[in-house]
Amino acid sequence: MPHGPAEVGVGPWEGAWPEGAHWDPELLAGGDRRNVVDRYRYWSLEAIRADLDTRRHEFHVAIENWQHDFNIGTVVRTANAFLAAEVHIVGNRRWNRRGAMVTDRYQHVRHHADVPALAAYLHALPDGPVELHGIDNLPGSRPLEAGPVPRRVCFLLGQEGPGLSEGAREACDATFSIAQFGSTRSINASAAAAIAMHSWVRDHADLGDERAWRG
Structure with a gap:
């Protein structure tokens, strides 16, 4: 028997698009199939990296x-x-x-x-x-x-x-x-x-x- 979802990630955003500079219009329109945690779904790469930079560890x-x-x-x-x-x-x-x-x-x-x-x-x-x-x-x-x-x-x-x-x-x-x-x-x-x-x-x-x- 297969395990887990058939596809990784999520499809196109349903409903009115959210507002904010961190959202990626292409991902909202086409879906986000990247290997990222749910918190970063539909975020642009630049926005994800900027958020990570606020809390990186010291090692x-x-x-x-x-x-x-x-x-x-x-x-x-x-x-x-x-x-x-x-x-x-x-x-x-x-x-x-x-x-x-x-x-x-x-x-x-x-x-x-x-x-x-x-x-x-x-x-x-x-x-x-x-x-x-x-x-x-x-x-x-x-x-x-x-x-x-x-x-x-x-x-x-x-x-x-x-x-x-x-x-x-x-x-x-x-x-x-x-x-x-x-x-x-x-x-x-x-x-x-x-x-x-x-x-x-x-x-x-x-x-x-x-x-x-x-x-």
Whole structure:
């Protein structure tokens, strides 16, 4: 038996159109089939991003892009779900956007030539410095599970397989490790990013906010 609605989203607006600059006339006329929460149905992309900007969280997420890692798009999508302040791509400017499912349109995505450049940007932010913490199971890494994570932090992920580059390790203020109990030495980079971001949410987010989406 099929599960869920036959189509995602909603059809054309029924009745008199609502008034307000945030409504998108094309969506009102043709329907809104985007993967957005109900609160943003029929809103323009620009209006959604502006509203998100009023309440973004204080954490950032970054990923090294030396081998055109396919995980980057998934990291961007998760950063949107947890409302990261910014997403940073380090290394190659081009990255595979398929996994982002167009969520990069709602996110601030910045490019940096290398990790020292990222660290310099984070440490000079006008609202105060943001610590750069790598996510890698390295000797001396602080257990992510020990919490809490810093409120103003950027989680840096390395490439799938090799993990953080040597330059990234040197540029980080500290590193976090994620506890594992099986036989493999590492977990997927996008999964590690999701765990790190959710750790921040558990420690610092307003979970009672009526705008928190739970399905």
